[in-house]
Amino acid sequence: MNPCEECLIHDKIYECCGRFPDTGETVLLAIGGNTTVIACPYLDRHGRCTIYESRPLRCRSHYCYQYSLMESGSWNQSDIITYQKIITEND
Structure with a gap:
C-alpha cells in the first residue's frame, strides 16, 4: 500500500494531484454521482x-x-488546526 491511499481525493486534488506535473495536463474526472473534478x-x-x-x-x-503528520502517528487536535490554517492561508 502506498501512503497516498489514505488521502481523500479532494485533498489530493488540492495538494498534489490537480495536474500532471511534467506537462500540466488535466482531465475532468468523475468521482461519483454528478461530481467531477479537474485532476491529473x-x-x-x-x-x-x-x-x-x-x-x-x-x-x-x-x-x-x-x-x-500521518507518519508520526494519528492526527491530534493541534495537527488538525495547523493543517486547516495552512489550507486557509493558501486559498
Missing part, C-alpha cells in the same frame, strides 16, 4: 495514482505536509 490524467476515480510505481520525479519528490 493518471488519477483514478477512487483517488489512486495509476502510475504510482513509475510516477515522475516531481511526484516522487513532492513534500506532503499531511503525510508527514
